[in-house]
Amino acid sequence: MPVIETKNLTYTYPGGTKPSISDVSIKIKKGEFALITGPSGCGKTTLCRCFNGLIPHFYQGELKGEIKVTGLNILENPIYEMAKHVGLVFQNPENQLFALSVEKDVAFGLENLGVPREEIRKRVNWTLNLTGIYDLRERAPHELSGGQQQRVAIASILAMQPEVMVLDEPTSFLDPLSAKKIFKVIYELNKKLGITVVLVEHRLDLTARYADHIIVMDDGKVVLDGEPREILSSEEARLIGIGIPKATRLYHILKKDGVKLSNTVPLSSDEMANLLKEALKVHD
Amino acid sequence: MSVFDGLKFRRVYSPIHNLDPRIKFIYVLAIFVIAIIFWELIPLIVLFIIQIPFVVLAGVKREWLRSMRGGAFLASIIFVTNFVVAYFAGRGLAESLENAIALTLRFIVLIESFSIFFLTTSPDHLGLALEQTGMPYEFCFAFTTAVRFVPVLAEEAQTIMDAQKARGLELERGNFLKRIRNYIPILIPLIVSAIRRSLELAEAMESRAWGATKKRTNLYVLKIHKNDFFLIVITIGILATAIFIRLYVPIPSLNQLLKGIF
Amino acid sequence: MIEVEDVYFRYPNGVEALKGVSLTIKNGEFVAIMGQNGAGKTTLVKHFNGLLKPTKGRVLVDEAETTKVSVATLARKVGFVFQNPDHQLFCETAEEEIAFALKNFGFKETIIKRRVQWALNLLGLTQYKKISPFMLSGGERKRVALASVLAWNPKILILDEPTIGQDYQQKEKLRQFILQMKTQRKTVIIVTHDVEFVAECNPRVVLMREGKIVADGEAKEILTNEEVLTQASIVPPQIAQIFMQMPSLQLPKNIIDVYEAREILLKMLRSDAK
Structure with a gap:
């Protein structure tokens, strides 16, 4: 059974003249690492807001079609109920930390749910260790770098032990090295804990290698949906102008030139280097 | 920037910082009451001196001196007016002087105790104390969030100012009205961004189960420790002694005392 | 022309953001200032239009020292677009x-x-x-x-982090725009940590770390120099990474462009087939 399933989902913001997403039908399986991408304004963020009921409960507006997340109909469940199952991490780390210390922030969701104190303490420590920020637990948010702040935001969602984690461009304010580390944390959570990850990203060069599933949106619609290697090789993807990783581009250019390379499309520099080594029969 | 640096809270540990804010507040109130019931110089000097160990223990000497300096202007006004009024009312020079010093010192003692409280209580703790004294959670949350975002907004205001200066805005140019108008290009982006920020904050709060239950729990809880108990005893001791002296012991003025010696 | 002579800068809160920076940017140059967040990139460029004045050392814009001219006057020459x-x-x-x-x-x-x-x-x-x-x-x-x-x-023209939050097409438009500025002999300075974008533009790269310049040169030299990149916590562009992972092939090291990579690989692969 899919963890997220939408059927003909169409949504218009209050006062909007045209729908921000229209006719979106997708399925995301349990344990998957799904990547949603597409040009700015294509409706990615709007779709994310539907996953925990911010749309329509917080934003109002008109939602048509069906959407079920972890088996729950978002229309029938308030946001705080959905929050136990689906965690959202936003783009700007600064605006999702409210408390004056890291551990207090991580505890925030559990406090809201009325979890007993001893249990909160246990889960907070577990989460801090898992995300590698235990040493920062007493720091104030303004004493942290952007990368550390985003880790805190991820930890504060993780503490609520959701089945699905949705991250909306979580690294766009970070430098590439911090971004790389964040993606690694996310990937480990996906693999170790089996949390379903839905990641919205432009930077495919850093993320494509982790994905099991890519959904490409354009102008409010899903235009491509499938296996990453296939999607990133398609002519459509190139025409829409999503940032195809350079390693993948190089592979296709060489293929076009008639070079014999294995048929597994590379998504990262490592994979591409290995393909080339294979073709040139060298071993490093 | 530097003006706002003072608003950045920092976690510090000291026996005084670790005290329960509620007890500290009771202590401040007690000092407040004592300072009000005495108008003689000698007990006020004593009151001023017995608080100094707190400042030393908390390790906030420099900050404390700064806040005392902040009160200096008001203190000198209090001194001058009291002296002038008493002197022209026909009380002797020495007596007027002593009276004015006593009233100024009363004011200084009040600043002293309040600054000890605020310098050694993290906003975090204060929010918690408010919460545990039955203040509605929404209010406490608003308080701590405001403290959290003051440095952020200050920085943002600076960036906006830079951005507009880079487009040729000169804040210091023109007459008074023009100068006020010069701030519009700074205020509008600041307000718009604050609104945008609050919307994002609301979204993030909702996503973390804000309002799920009326019985919210808390990671931290304030408990009365040994030191807090100490402070209670000290407070009661000082208060009781002060009341006893006020009621039964005649207090000589410094003038009389000096005359007695020489 | 911008001349930075041994500039130190300390913020009022005591943070020393620049620790002896010297740099000359000639008219018509296209420069990318790179480095991790907090390396001092933005602090440095804020000296170019006088928003910040050096604590020590001096900055000259067209031979005029920035401490002697108002921001408004400097801004006529130096346009600064914030992030x-x-x-x-x-x-x-x-x-x-x-x-x-x-x-x-x-x-x-x-x-x-x-x-x-x-x-x-x-x-x-x-x-x-x-x-x-x-x-x-x-x-x-x-x-x-x-x-x-x-x-x-x-x-x-100074652009602070122009690619943040921009999608691929928007970045491509920005690149076209910068090239257009270049043909008009404008000096363009971008502050960025977007390596792939820099790799596509191929400007002069000034690499900063902890308030100092650690490398300065052509993009394809700097972005393929593993040693300085690690120092500045920058991830090399993907094409460079591929080449770095095949050391035994003795490939030219300074390749960051897809098409240049293609030329080299095609030659190798074809000679190999024969």
């Missing part, structure tokens, strides 16, 4: 927004009109001239902010 357009947009229409700086600089009404038209046109914003910038999308707001600086035609 977040929302930190500067405040007018009711895009047109007024672009006219704001021109009015501050005391241009004549007729010239202002012409310049606004020109800037709107250059960045493809003409259809939005009567629309409030707040109603526009993020990418469009960024363009309005850029237009509002370009309008007075500064000879030096």
Whole structure:
């Protein structure tokens, strides 16, 4: 059974003249690492807001079609109920930390749910260790770098032990090295804990290698949906102008030139280097 | 920037910082009451001196001196007016002087105790104390969030100012009205961004189960420790002694005392 | 021309953001200042239009020392576009927004009109001239902010993190725009940590770390130098990474462009097939 399933989902913001997403039908399986991408304004963020009921409960507006997340109909469940199952991490780390210390922030969701104190303490420590920020637990948010702040935001969602984690461009304010580390944390959570990850990203060069599933949106619609290697090789993807990783581009250019390379499309520099080594029969 | 640096809270540990804010507040109130019931110089000097160990223990000497300096202007006004009024009312020079010093010192003692409280209580703790004294959670949350975002907004205001200066805005140019108008290009982006920020904050709060239950729990809880108990005893001791002296012991003025010696 | 001579800068809170930076940027150069967040990139470029003045050392713009000229005077020469357009947009229409700086600089009404038209046109914003910038999308707001600086035609243009939050197509447009500026002999300075973008533009790269310059040179030299990149916590561009992982092939090291990579690999693969 899919963890997220939408059927003909169409949504218009209050006062909007045209729908921000229209006719979106997708399925995301349990344990998957799904990547949603597409040009700015294509409706990615709007779709994310539907996953925990911010749309329509917080934003109002008109939602048509069906959407079920972890088996729950978002229309029938308030946001705080959905929050136990689906965690959202936003783009700007600064605006999702409210408390004056890291551990207090991580505890925030559990406090809201009325979890007993001893249990909160246990889960907070577990989460801090898992995300590698235990040493920062007493720091104030303004004493942290952007990368550390985003880790805190991820930890504060993780503490609520959701089945699905949705991250909306979580690294766009970070430098590439911090971004790389964040993606690694996310990937480990996906693999170790089996949390379903839905990641919205432009930077495919850093993320494509982790994905099991890519959904490409354009102008409010899903235009491509499938296996990453296939999607990133398609002519459509190139025409829409999503940032195809350079390693993948190089592979296709060489293929076009008639070079014999294995048929597994590379998504990262490592994979591409290995393909080339294979073709040139060298071993490093 | 530097003006706002003072608003950045920092976690510090000291026996005084670790005290329960509620007890500290009771202590401040007690000092407040004592300072009000005495108008003689000698007990006020004593009151001023017995608080100094707190400042030393908390390790906030420099900050404390700064806040005392902040009160200096008001203190000198209090001194001058009291002296002038008493002197022209026909009380002797020495007596007027002593009276004015006593009233100024009363004011200084009040600043002293309040600054000890605020310098050694993290906003975090204060929010918690408010919460545990039955203040509605929404209010406490608003308080701590405001403290959290003051440095952020200050920085943002600076960036906006830079951005507009880079487009040729000169804040210091023109007459008074023009100068006020010069701030519009700074205020509008600041307000718009604050609104945008609050919307994002609301979204993030909702996503973390804000309002799920009326019985919210808390990671931290304030408990009365040994030191807090100490402070209670000290407070009661000082208060009781002060009341006893006020009621039964005649207090000589410094003038009389000096005359007695020489 | 910008000359930075052994500049130190300390913020009022005591943080030392620049620790002895020397740099010369000639007219018509295209420079990318790179490094991790907090390396001092933005602090450095804020010295170029006098927003910050050195604690020690000096900065000269066209031979005038920045401490002796007002920001407003320097700004005529040095246009600075901030990272977040929302930190500067405040007018009711895009047109007024672009006219704001021109009015501050005391241009004549007729010239202002012409310049606004020109800037709107250059960045493809003409259809939005009567629309409030707040109603526009993020990418469009960024363009309005850029237009509002370009309008007075500064000879030096500084762009702080121009690619943050931009999608692939928007970045491509930005690249085209910068190239256009270059052909007009404008000096363009970008502050960025977007390696792939820099790899595509191939400018001069100045690499910073903890308030100091650690490397300065052509993009394809700097972005393929593993040692300095690690120092500055920068991830090499993907093409460079591929080449770095095949050391035994003795490939040329300074390759960051897809098509250059193709040429080299094709030669190798074909000679191999024979």
